[in-house]
Amino acid sequence: xxxxxxxxxxxxxxxxxxxxxxxxxxxxxxITAFQDGDGTFTLGHFEAFFSQGLMREAFFNSLYVxxxxxxxxxxxAVPLAYFTVRFDFRGALLIQTLGVLPLIMPPFVGAVAxxxxxxxxxxxxxxxxxxFGFTLPIMEGLNGVIFVEAIHYFPFILMNLTVALRNIxxxxxxxxxxxxxxxxxxxxxxxxPLAAPGFVAGASLVFVKVFDDLGTxxxxxxxxxxxxxxxxxxxxxxxxxxxxxxxxxxxIAFSVAAMALSARALKGRDYSTIQKGGGSLQRRxxxxxxxxxxxxxxxxxxxxxxSPHIGVxxxxxAKVWSFAPLPDAYTLEHYRTVFADSSGMIRNTLLYCxxxxxxxxxxxxxxxxxxxxxxxxxxxWLDWIATASLAVPGIVLAIGYLRLFKGxxxxxxxxxxxxxxxMIMLAYAVRRLPYALRSCMAALQQVxxxxxxxxxxxxxxKLRTIQRVVVPLMAGGILAGFxxxxxxxxxxxxxxxxxxxxxxxxxxxxxIYLYMQSIAGRGPGAALxxxxxxxVALGTWLSHVVVERTxxxxxxxxxxxxxxxxxxxxxxDAPAGPTAAAQR
Amino acid sequence: xxKVSVQCRNLRLSYGKVEVLRxxxxxxxxxxxxxxxxxxxxxxxxxxxxxxxxxxxxHGHVRVDGVDISPLPPWQRNIGMVFQSYALWPHMTVxxxxxxxxxxxxxxxxxxxxxxxxxxxxxxxxxxxxxxxxQLSGGQQQRVALARTIVIEPQLLLLDEPLSNLDKTLRVxxxxxxxxxxxxxxxxxxxxxxDQEEAMTTADRMAVLDxxxxxxxxxxxxxxxxxxxxxxxxxxxxxxxxxxxxxTRNSQMLTLDVDGVGELRFxxxxxxxxxxxxxxxxxxxxxxxxxxDAAHDARFVWMPGTIEACEFLGESTRYRVRVGxxxxxxxxxxxxxxxxFPVGSAVSLGLEPSQVRLxxx
Numbered sequence: 001x002x003x004x005x006x007x008x009x010x011x012x013x014x015x016x017x018x019x020x021x022x023x024x025x026x027x028x029x030x031i032t033a034f035q036d037g038d039g040t041f042t043l044g045h046f047e048a049f050f051s052q053g054l055m056r057e058a059f060f061n062s063l064y065v066x067x068x069x070x071x072x073x074x075x076x077a078v079p080l081a082y083f084t085v086r087f088d089f090r091g092a093l094l095i096q097t098l099g100v101l102p103l104i105m106p107p108f109v110g111a112v113a114x115x116x117x118x119x120x121x122x123x124x125x126x127x128x129x130x131x132f133g134f135t136l137p138i139m140e141g142l143n144g145v146i147f148v149e150a151i152h153y154f155p156f157i158l159m160n161l162t163v164a165l166r167n168i169x170x171x172x173x174x175x176x177x178x179x180x181x182x183x184x185x186x187x188x189x190x191x192x193p194l195a196a197p198g199f200v201a202g203a204s205l206v207f208v209k210v211f212d213d214l215g216t217x218x219x220x221x222x223x224x225x226x227x228x229x230x231x232x233x234x235x236x237x238x239x240x241x242x243x244x245x246x247x248x249x250x251x252i253a254f255s256v257a258a259m260a261l262s263a264r265a266l267k268g269r270d271y272s273t274i275q276k277g278g279g280s281l282q283r284r285x286x287x288x289x290x291x292x293x294x295x296x297x298x299x300x301x302x303x304x305x306x307s308p309h310i311g312v313x314x315x316x317x318a319k320v321w322s323f324a325p326l327p328d329a330y331t332l333e334h335y336r337t338v339f340a341d342s343s344g345m346i347r348n349t350l351l352y353c354x355x356x357x358x359x360x361x362x363x364x365x366x367x368x369x370x371x372x373x374x375x376x377x378x379x380x381w382l383d384w385i386a387t388a389s390l391a392v393p394g395i396v397l398a399i400g401y402l403r404l405f406k407g408x409x410x411x412x413x414x415x416x417x418x419x420x421x422x423m424i425m426l427a428y429a430v431r432r433l434p435y436a437l438r439s440c441m442a443a444l445q446q447v448x449x450x451x452x453x454x455x456x457x458x459x460x461x462k463l464r465t466i467q468r469v470v471v472p473l474m475a476g477g478i479l480a481g482f483x484x485x486x487x488x489x490x491x492x493x494x495x496x497x498x499x500x501x502x503x504x505x506x507x508x509x510x511x512i513y514l515y516m517q518s519i520a521g522r523g524p525g526a527a528l529x530x531x532x533x534x535x536v537a538l539g540t541w542l543s544h545v546v547v548e549r550t551x552x553x554x555x556x557x558x559x560x561x562x563x564x565x566x567x568x569x570x571x572x573d574a575p576a577g578p579t580a581a582a583q584r
Numbered sequence: 585x586x587k588v589s590v591q592c593r594n595l596r597l598s599y600g601k602v603e604v605l606r607x608x609x610x611x612x613x614x615x616x617x618x619x620x621x622x623x624x625x626x627x628x629x630x631x632x633x634x635x636x637x638x639x640x641x642x643h644g645h646v647r648v649d650g651v652d653i654s655p656l657p658p659w660q661r662n663i664g665m666v667f668q669s670y671a672l673w674p675h676m677t678v679x680x681x682x683x684x685x686x687x688x689x690x691x692x693x694x695x696x697x698x699x700x701x702x703x704x705x706x707x708x709x710x711x712x713x714x715x716x717x718x719q720l721s722g723g724q725q726q727r728v729a730l731a732r733t734i735v736i737e738p739q740l741l742l743l744d745e746p747l748s749n750l751d752k753t754l755r756v757x758x759x760x761x762x763x764x765x766x767x768x769x770x771x772x773x774x775x776x777x778x779d780q781e782e783a784m785t786t787a788d789r790m791a792v793l794d795x796x797x798x799x800x801x802x803x804x805x806x807x808x809x810x811x812x813x814x815x816x817x818x819x820x821x822x823x824x825x826x827x828x829x830x831x832t833r834n835s836q837m838l839t840l841d842v843d844g845v846g847e848l849r850f851x852x853x854x855x856x857x858x859x860x861x862x863x864x865x866x867x868x869x870x871x872x873x874x875x876x877d878a879a880h881d882a883r884f885v886w887m888p889g890t891i892e893a894c895e896f897l898g899e900s901t902r903y904r905v906r907v908g909x910x911x912x913x914x915x916x917x918x919x920x921x922x923x924x925f926p927v928g929s930a931v932s933l934g935l936e937p938s939q940v941r942l943x944x945x
Binding site: 169171172174175176177178179180181182185189190193194196282 | 636637638657658659660662663664665667668669671672673674675676684685688689732733736
């Protein structure tokens with residue numbers, strides 16, 4: 001049958017792509033980590049890793065930073081989530097907005113801005129020193145990394161926990177009150193355990209993201225963590241150094257472990273318990289005092305989460321800003337510099353991310369269709385492989401590319417494949433594929449099969465049906481997937497930093513990083529950062545609009561009963577994507 | 585255990601302009617199994633939640649055993665409630681669910697163990713203690729919810745549509761179990777339902793609510809035989825209603841002109857309401873069906889009609905019969921081999937005058 005051949009061909013092409021640009025490079029990293037010079041299996045590299053004091057320290061530092069960041073992110077997010085669900089007050093909307101704001105900026109950009117505000121000679125400490133005679137060492141050492149990461153990633157916990165709390169049946173709480181339980185005991189014995197799966201999902205995301213983050217510690221000069229160590233090993237010692245691969249394997253192992261933990265926490269514990277005759281938790285009215293306290297706390301958090309944005313904005317307009325709470329003078333010079341020197345970087349970002357996102361939605365639609373609408377054997381594997389890239393840090397994928405394609409020339413030329421920008425683009429595509437895929441799957445699940453059957457019964461072939469019915473109906477989801485892939489790729493640094501072979505091929509994220517290396521470059525770097533934020537914010541808003549519109553279109557029929565069960569927001573700098581939006 | 589009484593006095597509750605309870609008065613006797621019956625939106629669940637303390641009334645009192653409990657929060661009332669959704673906590677085992685209230689009451693370990701064990705035995709789930717709620721069937725979950733509530737020895741038991749999430753056969757079985765349990769414990773119980781059959785089969789007495797107002801209180805038989813208005817008549821069982829105008833009336837006889845039917849003569853009931861317009865009401869089984877041209881037994885009041893539809897129920901056949909401009913439900917007892925009246929055939933309906941109830945309009 002013609003259709004069958006087409007299905008096999010499509011499946012084969014997708015599989016070939018995933019194997020070549022994901023499975024093989026990562027596999028190569030694993031093999032290298034466990035292989036001796038003569039090719040035999042060895043655990044020697046791991047022994048070497050753990051016998052070096054520096055490496056052991058990096059390992060424990062990474063664990064410490066990831067755990068503490070999750071803890072502080074939880075401290076910020078848990079009260080906020082509880083406020084929105086429990087109380088009837090306008091701040092709830094503010095919290096929802098606040099939940100997305102930090103994500104629309106790469107964390108390493110925020111790090112620079114936070115230095116200027118909370119650093120040793122930052123605005124806050126200068127003011128404290130002047131008026132009270134003491135300073136707060138917030139941005140010192142690992143604590144600084146923890147501070148920046150917690151502020152950046154707490155929305156993951158906020159979003160997941162809010163959804164989980166909203167899904168609790170009010171009768172669950174009333175039953176406890178009826179049996180004599182109230183106040184804190186009520187929260188700890190009933191409400192929190194019921195929302196715990198959402199909390200664990202969010203917290204494990206924070207853990208993974210922080211554990212894998214390269215840009216923030218590099219910018220803050222904290223190199224004794226695993227990701228910066230892997231980067232330094234590869235760039236300074238060379239591609240042959242086995243320790244870089246050992247670190248890569250350890251990072252993947254922790255990502256997988258954290259995700260497995262979260263999957264376990266969610267498995268069989270769908271505590272979204274609203275049933276017949278039930279409603280959500282009863283909202284309470286805040287007392288005037290409570291209202292003031294809640295607003296004060298939210299205001300404080302809002303200010304904290306906005307401080308990187310404010311800092312970057314100020315820095316991009318600042319002529320001179322050092323040892324002063326605010327810049328001494330303002331200028332547009334930095335923007336002029338950026339447009340003069342770095343328009344190539346802006347163009348590169350648009351090119352790489354545009355191509356990567358296009359590739360992602362093509363792959364996403366294909367995989368979604370193969371899984372949901374065909375009986376191709378082992379089709380689920382395509383989904384699993386594509387989604388597995390979530391567990392692979394960017395730097396690891398980049399190392400895999402450099403290793404696997406080492407010495408490979410573009411056919412017919414003398415140009416090394418690894419020296420071209422195609423590698424960067426492919427790394428973006430592979431890393432962002434899970435977002436686009438989720439988005440396409442959700443979109444296709446909403447297109448009822450009978451709509452296709454109707455087209456076929458009227459004489460349309462499979463391919464024509466896909467063109468004329470399926471793709472138009474999925475358009476919203478496809479566009480949302482494109483935008484998410486695009487904007488998250490636009491701020492990715494960890495794969496970029498290893499794969500950029502020349503400044504002329506660098507995208508914006510790398511440019512910001514490069515600028516930020518020198519004091520003089522901070523202004524233009526911030527200006528480029530502001531542009532990146534603008535791009536991401538615009539994209540986020542766009543995807544939100546698209547998703548809303550699509551949801552409205554489908555709202556006409558009762559879809560609630562068989563809406564796809566969406567996974568928790570994917571790890572990554574994905575802001576209000578279809579996942580977040582659809583869970584509301 | 586001491587059996588308590590419940591009094592509701594002048595209860596009023598409204599959300600903004602929507603009045604949910606309007607001046608509700610109820611007296612529930614100690615040890616009674618009392619049903620609150622009404623359609624959805626009648627305020628029956630709200631009334632139950634007021635007694636439990638989850639909804640706040642703006643006016644009136646709730647007294648349990650003579651004590652006004654209105655100012656108490658739910659956790660100080662010691663009133664057990666079984667929720668419609670059961671509200672079993674999915675993160676706890678059956679044992680922990682049942683033990684919850686005792687833990688809150690700081691009961692010592694040995695007593696807790698004894699009481700939880702006994703409660704689970706009582707509902708026949710002793711061997712399910714370590715299961716999780718989602719590993720139980722609907723009926724088992726319902727029993728756990730019941731065990732969880734009675735283990736704290738509440739002074740009063742509230743059941744909010746406890747059987748509505750069960751399938752029909754299980755529902756019949758569970759309502760008998762519930763009743764047996766209530767009798768054994770002697771616990772004053774208030775039971776909310778929209779199912780009149782459920783209320784009639786279980787309750788000692790019941791209150792029918794509509795639009796936030798108590799329409800009638802009484803035993804199931806009283807409400808069925810002597811409904812005070814057409815709402816109660818129509819909600820408790822099926823009732824046929826014929827509007828008519830009084831032509832003549834004296835102490836013995838009443839002659840009515842029924843729209844589209846003609847003249848009907850009844851022996852006047854002692855409690856017949858005054859007024860020009862009356863509503864004649866009677867149950868489907870108070871009518872007999874006969875072929876149109878049969879000789880008519882003079883003890884009945886006869887009306888001509890046409891069969892419009894019929895449902896075979898086993899012990900009887902329910903016909904929908906067109907009489908003038910009105911549709912009547914008629915239950916005709918079934919015997920083996922008895923053939924049915926075909927749809928469209930002309931029949932005569934014989935009404936037993938002693939089974940007629942009259943309402944003012």
